[in-house]
Structures are given as C-alpha cells and as structure tokens.
Amino acid sequence: MASRIGVYFDQSSIGGGLDVEALSDGVSKKWGTLTPVVKVLPVLAAEKARDEIRADIEENELDGVLLCGTSPRVDWDLYKFDGVIVDRVNLREQCVLSYKNPDGSTVEEGDDAPELLVNLATDYMNMGVVRLQKTTAPEAAPVESVRRVLVLGGGWTGLTAARNASIAGLEVVLVEKGDVLGGKTLNLHQTIPLHAPYVEAHATGIEQKIADVESDANIKVLKGSVLTKLAGMPGEFTALVKTPTGDEEIAVGAVVLATGWQPQDAKLLAPLGYGNVPNVVTSAEFEKMVKEGTMTARRVAFILNTSLCDGGDIYAPFCADEAAPAEAAAEAPAEGEEAGPKCKDLESIRHLPYSNSISSVVALKQANYVCDKFEGAQAFILYDSMVVQGIHERYYKAAQDRLGIMMSKADIREVREGANGTVSVLCDNTLIGDDIQIDVDMVVLPTGIVPSTAKDAIMNFEYRQGPGFPDLDLFDGFADSNYICFPYETRRTGVYAAGCVRQPMTLDSCEEDAIGAAMKAIQCIESANRGVAVHPRSGDLSYPIFNFVRCTQCKRCTEECPFGALDDDEKGTPKPNYSRCRRCGTCMGACPERVISFANYNIDQIGSMIREVNVPADMKKGGPRVIILACENDAYPALDMAALRGKPWSPYVRIIPVRCLGSVNAIWVADAMSKGIDGVMMLGCKYGDDYQCHFVKGSEICNRRKENIAETLNRLGVEPDRVEQYEVAIDEYDKLPGMIEGFMNMIFEKGPNPFKGY
Numbered sequence: 001m002a003s004r005i006g007v008y009f010d011q012s013s014i015g016g017g018l019d020v021e022a023l024s025d026g027v028s029k030k031w032g033t034l035t036p037v038v039k040v041l042p043v044l045a046a047e048k049a050r051d052e053i054r055a056d057i058e059e060n061e062l063d064g065v066l067l068c069g070t071s072p073r074v075d076w077d078l079y080k081f082d083g084v085i086v087d088r089v090n091l092r093e094q095c096v097l098s099y100k101n102p103d104g105s106t107v108e109e110g111d112d113a114p115e116l117l118v119n120l121a122t123d124y125m126n127m128g129v130v131r132l133q134k135t136t137a138p139e140a141a142p143v144e145s146v147r148r149v150l151v152l153g154g155g156w157t158g159l160t161a162a163r164n165a166s167i168a169g170l171e172v173v174l175v176e177k178g179d180v181l182g183g184k185t186l187n188l189h190q191t192i193p194l195h196a197p198y199v200e201a202h203a204t205g206i207e208q209k210i211a212d213v214e215s216d217a218n219i220k221v222l223k224g225s226v227l228t229k230l231a232g233m234p235g236e237f238t239a240l241v242k243t244p245t246g247d248e249e250i251a252v253g254a255v256v257l258a259t260g261w262q263p264q265d266a267k268l269l270a271p272l273g274y275g276n277v278p279n280v281v282t283s284a285e286f287e288k289m290v291k292e293g294t295m296t297a298r299r300v301a302f303i304l305n306t307s308l309c310d311g312g313d314i315y316a317p318f319c320a321d322e323a324a325p326a327e328a329a330a331e332a333p334a335e336g337e338e339a340g341p342k343c344k345d346l347e348s349i350r351h352l353p354y355s356n357s358i359s360s361v362v363a364l365k366q367a368n369y370v371c372d373k374f375e376g377a378q379a380f381i382l383y384d385s386m387v388v389q390g391i392h393e394r395y396y397k398a399a400q401d402r403l404g405i406m407m408s409k410a411d412i413r414e415v416r417e418g419a420n421g422t423v424s425v426l427c428d429n430t431l432i433g434d435d436i437q438i439d440v441d442m443v444v445l446p447t448g449i450v451p452s453t454a455k456d457a458i459m460n461f462e463y464r465q466g467p468g469f470p471d472l473d474l475f476d477g478f479a480d481s482n483y484i485c486f487p488y489e490t491r492r493t494g495v496y497a498a499g500c501v502r503q504p505m506t507l508d509s510c511e512e513d514a515i516g517a518a519m520k521a522i523q524c525i526e527s528a529n530r531g532v533a534v535h536p537r538s539g540d541l542s543y544p545i546f547n548f549v550r551c552t553q554c555k556r557c558t559e560e561c562p563f564g565a566l567d568d569d570e571k572g573t574p575k576p577n578y579s580r581c582r583r584c585g586t587c588m589g590a591c592p593e594r595v596i597s598f599a600n601y602n603i604d605q606i607g608s609m610i611r612e613v614n615v616p617a618d619m620k621k622g623g624p625r626v627i628i629l630a631c632e633n634d635a636y637p638a639l640d641m642a643a644l645r646g647k648p649w650s651p652y653v654r655i656i657p658v659r660c661l662g663s664v665n666a667i668w669v670a671d672a673m674s675k676g677i678d679g680v681m682m683l684g685c686k687y688g689d690d691y692q693c694h695f696v697k698g699s700e701i702c703n704r705r706k707e708n709i710a711e712t713l714n715r716l717g718v719e720p721d722r723v724e725q726y727e728v729a730i731d732e733y734d735k736l737p738g739m740i741e742g743f744m745n746m747i748f749e750k751g752p753n754p755f756k757g758y
Helices: 020-034 047-060 092-096 115-133 156-167 183-187 206-214 266-272 283-292 320-331 356-373 390-400 507-530 556-560 586-590 603-611 635-644 666-675 698-716 733-750
Strands: 005-010 037-041 064-069 085-090 148-152 171-176 219-223 226-231 237-243 246-252 254-257 261-263 280-282 299-303 378-383 405-409 411-417 423-428 436-440 442-445 449-451 495-497 566-568 574-576 626-631 653-658 679-684 723-727
Touching: 005 020, 005 047, 005 115, 020 037, 020 115, 037 047, 064 115, 085 092, 085 115, 092 115, 092 635, 115 603, 115 653, 148 156, 148 246, 148 507, 156 171, 156 183, 156 206, 156 219, 156 254, 156 507, 171 237, 183 283, 206 219, 237 254, 254 507, 266 280, 266 442, 280 283, 283 356, 283 442, 299 356, 299 423, 299 436, 356 378, 356 390, 356 405, 378 423, 378 436, 390 405, 423 442, 495 507, 556 566, 556 586, 586 698, 603 653, 603 666, 626 635, 626 733, 635 653, 635 679, 635 733, 666 679, 666 698, 679 698, 679 733, 698 723
Parallel strands: 005 037, 005 064, 064 085, 148 171, 148 254, 171 219, 254 495, 280 442, 299 378, 299 442, 378 405, 626 653, 626 679, 679 723
Antiparallel strands: 226 237, 237 246, 261 449, 411 423, 423 436, 566 574
16 A cells, blocks of 8 residues: 655646645645645646656655646556556536535636635545555456457458468467368358449459468367357466367367358248248348349348348347247257257247348349349349448449339238239338339248357356356347447456347458457456456456455356356355456445455455545535545546546535446445535446446446345435436446536535535
8 A cells, every 4th residue: 555655736737726735734734744745836747747756656655646637538647657546636617616505507717716616626626545555456367368369250250350460470269060161151142342343243262261260280170060168267277178089178278259150040931831832932042042143033122121020029039939938949969969058949020120231132133133143133122221331332222223123112011922823922011102012933031140159158167157258138249348338358368259140240240340359358368468458447457356265155246247257166156266256346336345456456445535525514615525436447437537637526526536346335325424425426428238337247236236226214213315326328428417406406405415414
C-alpha cells in the first residue's frame, strides 16, 4: 500500500473559483506524513512538471503519486513513473464542470467557489488519498505460454485463421471433423463477388486455400478428428483430440472456433410446399444441382418471404413436439461408447430470419445461374425485405439491371402443384399492385444457417460451469459475445469465434472474421505470457486474491463468474485460473465473507472512500449526500461527457468509479447507510438480451443482488428505494443529469437517512 504519497494539483485544469492553494493546504493538514509532498503545478501535462515529479519521487522516496485535475481518461499515457503507484482525482469534469448550485445556477467566471463546491472538491481529494493509500502495486501472474493455436474447423474460416496465425509465426493445429478440408464452401458452384467491381459471381478459390494450408510446415492438420476435452487456461490449455489413430493430447495457447454451420431442418419450410409439392427445393439443394449440372429449370421462383412458416411468431418453438424424443435419443450412447456431455438442441425457427442477409445475396447469385444457363430464362425473387450489406449493394444493382431477373416485394399466399409439372406461386401485395399467380418450373426456398454450437457442445470444456458455452439458449446457439465492443470474444477467455458459428455471414465477412479471431488468439497468448488481462481491461496486471482461510465454500464466486474463470475442488473451495480471468471483480462482489480482493481494487478501498465523505448532520442545512457507484466502462465516461458538454448535476452527489456493477459488494451499501449517506445510485451498462455490459453479466447480476439489499434495508427500517440501479449507454450522457435529478428529488421527498447522526 502507498505510504508516502505525492499530491499534485493541475492549476490549468481547475477553475470554478476554487482556491487550489487552500485545497493543497487542507490535504497537508489532514494527511500529514502520508502526503510529504503537496504541490500546485501550472500545467501538469508539461514535461517540466513530470520531471519535477520524478525528482520528488527520488528525493522523498515516494511510492504513490496522486494527480488532481482532469479525468483519468485524459492523458492517461503521460503519467507513468517507474516503481510508483499513480492515481487520479477528477476535479475538472466531475467537480468543477459538473457543479451547479442547488437553485440550478452555475458559478460565474471570476466568482469565488461556493461552499458546496469547496466541500465537493475536498471530499474528492480525501477520497483520492485514501484510495491510493489502500492500493498495492499489482504483480503479474504470468504463465509459460504455448505459442500454438488450435483452430477448430477446416472450412473457409478455419483455413483462413490457420494460415494467418502461421504467417504470424505461431504453430497451428487444425482439427477438421470431416475427411476433407473445405467445409461447406466445397458445395458452392460459385460465390457472390469478393473483389472489384463486385458485380459478377466467380469461383470460390477454396482449392488454393486448402493447398496453402496443407503445404504449410507450421500447420498440423488432423482430419476426421474432434476435440473431446479442453482443460486449463489461456496460454496453457490442454486439448484432447480424438483422431482416427487414437486420442492425442496437445498443448495450445488459444483456440479459434470456426466450426461453421449446418442447414436448418427443411421440414420448417413445409407451409411453402417443401416435401409435398414436387420441384420445391432449398437454396442449398439448388446450389448442389447447379454444381453437378443437373439443374434444368428455365423459370425459377426464389422465395425469401417465409412468413407462412412462422405464423407471424418467430419466437415459437421449432418442432416442439419432436424435441423431447430427439433429445432423449441424443442422450442414449451407442453400445460400447461413453456418454458425451449433454447438449440441448437449440435449432429453432429463428435461424431463418437470422439468415436473411445471406439468403438475399444467395438468391441474387442463383437467379443469375438460371439466366446464365438458359437464353430467355426467367428468375423471380419474391421478398419481404431484401437485406444486402455494404459493397454487395453493387451486386444487387447489377441484378436489377439484368434482363430475365424480376424482383418484387410479395406476401406468399400459397405454393401448390400446377399443371404440366409446374409449380404455382400465389402472391399478394406485390409491387405491381395486383395479386398474381406465377407458374414456374421450380421454387427455391432459403436455407437457414444453424451454428454448430446450437447442436453440439463442440468445445467440451473441463470447466466447473460445464462443457459448453453459457447462455447459448439466449441467442439460439450462437456463441455469446459483446457484439458492440468485443465481437470475437466468447464467454470463455482464450476461445475466439469466427465465421458462421458466430453469426450468419458471407465468405468475405468470414475472411475478415477469421483474421480478427487469429489476431485475438495471438494477443491472448502474448498477454497470458506477460500475466496481464486480455480484454476488456487489456494490460491489467491485477487478479483476484483469495483469503482461503475465511472461505466458507459457498460457491457464489464460482457460479457467478461470467467467464468460468474459477473451478473448485471436491469441497467447493475456489480454484482460480488467472489467465481466464477478465478482472471484472464479479467474484469480489459475490463473496459474502469479503475474502476476495485485487491489489488495486478491494472492499476496504471503496469502503474507506465512502467513509471519507463528509455527511452534514442536518440535511436541511447542509443538504443530503448521495453516493454514485459508476461503472468505469460506460457510465463514468458518460458522466465526463455530460460535464464537458455543459450538463451539470446536483452538488450533493459523490461519484466512485467501479470496474463493473457486478463487483459491487453489499457491504459498500451498508457502509454508506451506516454513515448516514441518504442514497446510493448504481450507474451501469444496459443488461438483458440487448446487453452492452463489457463483462456481459455484471449489470444483470447487480440487479439480482439489489433484491437482497432491499430485504436487508427493510429489516433495518430504511426505505429500499434509497438504493437504485440505472442503465445507461455511453452515448446517453445527456440523460444522466436528469437521472440524478430524479433520484435527488426522491431523496428530498423522503428526507434524511434514519441512521444520520448515529
């Protein structure tokens, strides 16, 4: 812990009429020998100021430096001093710029700082000093990383990932379930255009990719093989692969999941004639016919509007009556075989609309097949919405201009057998305004893309939380990730999803995805080797420290960790896997005995900051006090942005950044209430299906814990709504002052905390 702290004020950043010299004198008087150096510098970011700080560190043997001025999000790269813990106090954005008087007025330029603003700055200074005092410099927990990437899946995505990892200098083990490489791409006659001018389909080029991989000395290819177990942690995973010649144990540093997809059960398409009307096929079947040269239809309807299949409710279960027998059959192993991990079949009707963007461009490509093969051929594309992404808009426009291709929005009323071997498509609400009947030789229906993870555990993790990815049912089998910030990162650190196992995508998107996932895998191996976090707290040296003497084996930490970083022994004692950990602190927030901490973030640290808030004994004279626990990922920067854009808030709140709301321990609320704090706001990321939490489950877990906090407050005679959680996105800074205002109005209405003054 820091025991000799140098405190430095940035005169250029602090306005609002604050007497900075008086603030510095106050720090010296309160903290004495803990802060042997307290200075006001004209411009803290200047090289001259940093040289002065370095000299002070050497002369006074400082082990901590507290910089008071701008937000810690500003100039963070400038203040690095070897062997010294550095922290910041945000006096500009979240003190001076955010301040407004109780009547709503702001401080005029040239006026002295009002008493409430001085109190606010003083509280933040004291909170900053005690935070640094309770901080220890973290030490890395490096592992001897294996510089080898395991790539699962030998299709287009897997081949691309393997080749790029090899080019970067890493060994690669490519595991393919089938007997040949190439995956679903081998079934394609052509691909939609992947290069300029993006107007004509062409050969996939998969043969060259296969040849490049098979001739690469850095890549070991295992065909006819499957991963049966993955144990350990990033940097030092142990993969057990079942090959045709027996089990093979392989040490790997990270994994790229590129196991692709499989066609959706075509029985779903029965309302559109599939299975009971001749010459009604899926796009996958049509592609095979073209590739084999057996397609003879001259008039073809490509139906993209599948509303007849879902009955208007895409959330209805698919083949619910057949699910139970299928699952029961899947559970029963063949005689002589061991039962594998149970995996719920997550294929559903929703995979059809999920695949709409792919179905749209596939229909364009296949319509061109028809016109290419026969002179005077006609292809009809009947859609509810054409979804064509990015550069492929050029391909769409080229199809619009081609003689023989007609596209129309249409509601499909019926597909039925016509005269003389034709198929009749009855359409309503078409673009030409009439309800029409189109007689064609063949009808082609879209193929739903079902990720491999919807059908099988695939990874077979040897983790306490199970063999598969968590919460797959929320996303119909697609591996969960933060789709905004971290698209490749699955809920298992060190495993990076790419291609159609992550979301339906075209070959060019799969290519980019594969390269991105390979880069992430390499980054993971390097970070594990240095003992630092990969994401989202990239480079963080800290990790959870357990006081096992006081552990009661309640298992809350192992169960609530969003990333499966903790295993446990037969007694339930946690077994940390440090390179799996993302440093969110959810385990710390979960622990009722408070035996989990980080060197630079712990229960005592935040509790001490809360206790440094000066709470007036009389709320009518000094006003209330409210603590805001703000997630550092979205809420804290949003508060900064609000202040910078001239949107102030109540002078009665004190903001404490936390790593994630999942790290909030109930004892902090108890500390606040016992001190007489009148309310606690918890500002975090959005949660639910459309979550934006950097740690996926943090905000959701905090919301669940709040119910337990409410029960405790009720027993103490304190209104539960004095503690409330709010969801905020980083771009919703303009809403934050209103949220704070609404909470403060509620506090004023309720009056002081019943524990105030005790």
